[in-house]
Amino acid sequence: MHHPGPPRFLHVGESIELAPRNPDTVAEYAWQIVDQPAESMVTIDDEAVVHLVPDVPGIYRVELDAPDGVHSQTVRVFPDPRREARFSVTTDEVDSDLDGVDHAAVIGQFNDFTMGTHRAERTGEGDRSGENARAGGYVGNEWFLDVTLPPGTHEAIFAFDDEFEPHATSEVTVDGPGRPRVRLDGRREDDEIVVTATADAAPNGSVPSVEFHLDDRDTLTRDAVTVDDETLRASVDTLSELSRVHAVAVAERHSIADTLTIHSEPAGERTRTISFDRPADPPAWVRDATIYEIFVRAFAGDTVDTTFAAIERRVPYLESLGVDAVWLTPVCESPTRHGYHITDLFDTAADLGTREEFASLVDRLHEADIRMLFDLVINHTSRDHPAFQLQRAGVPEYADHYERVPATQDTTGVDWAGDDAPGHYFTWSKIPNLNYDSLAVREWMLDVIDEWAPLVDGFRCDVAWGIPHGFWKEVRERLKSRDEEFLLLDETVPRDAAFRENEFDVHYDTDLYAVLRNIGTGDAPASSLFDALDDSRRHGYPNEALHMRYVENHDEDRYATECNDGSLRPAAAATFTLPGVPMVYYGQERGVPTDRGTMRWHDGDAALTEFHRRLIALRNEYPALCASGVEPVACDVHTGDPERVVAYERGTEYERLIVVLNFGPDPVIVTLDRAVEHTDLFDESALTGDGIRIDDIAVLIPSGQE
The missing domain is CATH 2.60.40.1080 (Immunoglobulin-like)
Structure with missing residues (x-):
């Protein structure tokens, strides 16, 4: 259809x-x-x-x-919620001499990190001319760009002379409320179905109203329903086999939509069975899962090549950690070590092994009760992919396969064939963007998805923010109709709640990642992690949304290398004891010092490995650590820096736990504002003295809990 x-x-x-x-x-x-x-x-x-x-x-x-x-x-x-704002940097903020530099490309989420679309020109004091300046310019020692932005905090990069060296970063906050939220639930009352919307006001926002919308694909029409404020009703007799109801909350801004699916099936001559489903919610298995990312070609060791067979032989290690899913960086044919410059989307890389050997690895992981997440790279290909080569060489059948931009917008310095240039993000000139305005590309990428989905348990979707929302909505319905357990994880940087709207199950949490880095470097107090959690609500993510919590990945410097000594352990502990899906990047638990360095098998940090094993085991043992919601707990720090310590309570109706984290270099002694039992669950030690000693983490049971 x-x-x-x-x-x-x-x-x-x-x-x-x-x-x-x-x-x-x-x-x-x-x-x-x-x-x-x-x-x-x-x-x-x-x-x-x-x-x-x-x-x-x-x-x-x-x-x-x-x-x-x-x-x-x-x-x-x-209505448009955006307001005028200005990004600006001064020459003093740039660690380089800007003599001779006459312009800067300005990129950010506002322009999808596309070089050349917005420039701040250096054409003279007060002069804001320039065809591509887009309200940008240079005044005195200030470079600036005027844009319209929605409420919130935004960041832009000024890339001088269209290069990242030198560069400067500007941050601006636009006043105004976040996005409201809405949730749909359904029930049957006699011969009617009742759909109830629960609307939640945005931070600093007014109480929202609710709009219901029916799906144009279904036979249920507006005439067949009645709406009273936040409730929709319809007769069971008006329902076909499948009906979908959508709703948005509306105040100063609108929410992302929530969807409720209504299934109606005959259950006798005059009766029907009614069931309700929330299609945007993630599969149950991932709510208490731990993901382990493997940078493929660095995993086997420093004297052997990594292959699928080599990884398969190391599955017992993954079993010993207790992880639930493994995400492999790209395994398709690529000339690069990292694998994101793909030249064949339908076959595995020759150096890693055959398709059959990849399937064997998946089977072995399944035997260990570990799921496989495939790194799906469909925003771009390598510029050495035959399709791109044929496009640049003027073969008509491939003319629309890649984005084309005016040569005047190009910032690469490449003498491209023809009178235009390929579209790309950042300075990624070697991985041109595919053109989703092309039916041929959409068909091609759907074929790629159909090729790999039957073999794996989910996709981590690279540069998800670069692909149209409509395509992701199609992908979700296509995959979930075959397997509701299939997982979709987005790489959306920075975060954008729109990708939750019937698109992805789990989302990168760039806010907590950044805050944990700032805590680790001493630039923010430990309590600022609560602000990062609040950001999810401000962005408009519903409570049911799941976020991947991590301290490092293949695109970032190692946490322990960049941050203060000893802060990795409490940072990792935060990802396991806050709501969400924790992710461990290979080598994080072994002390690998570089972002894509060789796995340290023979000389790794054994104590750090056991620390991570204990985090995983504790989360598996106590459902309270997988629950939603966080309640800050006041604590007095008797030794050490109070700003390096944070405490919070987590739990379910049946189980509550208190977590205390110490980001400082030395152990601290603390007392809490509530009584606790005398055992630290993390290391199973007894509490002694007048206070609680915290090395990195303590997990405590509130007194009086049955």
Whole structure:
């Protein structure tokens, strides 16, 4: 079916792509706007994939004429929450001489980290000219860029002379509320179904109202339902086999949508069985899982090559750690050690082994009750991929496979063939972006997904933020219809709650990552981790959302190398004792000092390894550590620096635990504002004296708990 999918929700000035699902590259498709607000002047093209940029709030209805019929889709548009803001840096903030530098590329989440679209020019004091300056310029010793941004804190990088050396970073905060949240639940009352929306106001926001929207793919229509504030009702007789209800909370800003699926099945001559499902929620198995990331070609050791067979022989180590899922960095054919420059998306890299050997590794992991996460790289390919080479060489069939940008926007210094250049992010000129406006690319990438999904248990999706939301929504429904347990993990940096809206199960938590780094370097107090957790709510993530908590990965410096001595242990402990899905990056537990360094098997830090084993075991043993919610606990620090210590309580209805972390270099003695039992569960030691000694972490049971 080519229907483009569920209703879409966005604000004025935002762009969404509209595309047929399961595309046929030889078929004809045509879009038109059939209804829009009276004040709107927006039009769309007649291509198979179109972009709608609404100009006024309201409801837009579009139609797709496809080989299997005409399909309608609703687009609900809210007022633009963005405000004028200015990123700026001074020459004093740059650790380099800027003499002779006449411009800087400015990149950030606001422009998808695309070099060349926004520049701050150095053309003279007070002069803000320049075709690509986009309201940027240079005044005195200040470089600046004026942009519109939503409420929140934003960061931009000024890359002088379009290079990252030298560069400077600017941060700006736009006042205003975060995003509200909404949750849908359903029940049956006699011959009716009742859908209830629970709306939650954003931090610093007003109480939201709720809008219900039905799915244009279903037979349930607006005439068949009644809505009273936050409740929707419909007769059971009006339901087909599948009905979907969507809702958004609306205040100063709108929430991401929540969805409730209603299944209606015959259960006799005049009765029907009704069931409800929340399709955006993650699979149950991941809620208490630990992920272990392996940078593939560094794992086997310093005297042998890493292959699938070599990893398979080391599965007993993964079993001994107690991890639940292994994420391998890319295993497809690539000329690079890291594997993200892929030249064949359908086959494994020759140096790692055959497809059959990869399958054997997956089977061995499954025998150990460990799931496999495949690193799905479909935002780009290597520029040595045949498809890209054929495009640049003018082969017509490949003309639309990669993004094309004007040569005037190019910052690479490469003398590209033709009068344009490939689109890419940052300075990643060797990995050009695929063009998702192309039906051929969409079909190609869906084939890639279908190739690997039956073999593995989930995808970690590289540069997820670079691929259209509509495509991810299609991918989710495609995969979940086959296997509800299949996991989708996004790399969205910085975080963006929009990828939770029927797209991904688990999300990178860049906020906690950054705060743990600042705590480790002494630039923030230990209590600031609560601020990072609050950021999830401000972004608009619902309570049900799961976040991957980590202290390092293959793109970052090692925590222990960058931060103060001894702070790795409490930082790692935070990822295991706060809500979310902890991830251990290979070698983190062995003391590997470089981000992609060789695994230290014979000379690793044995005590650090046991520390991580204990963290995993403790989390597996106590459900309280996998629960949602965190309650700060006041504590007095009698020795050491109080700003290096933090305490909090976690738990369920049946079990509560208190966690105390010490980021300082030396043990501390603390007392809490509540009584606890006399055993530290982490090291199973008895508490003595007038206070509690904390080396790195203590896990305590509140007194009086049965």
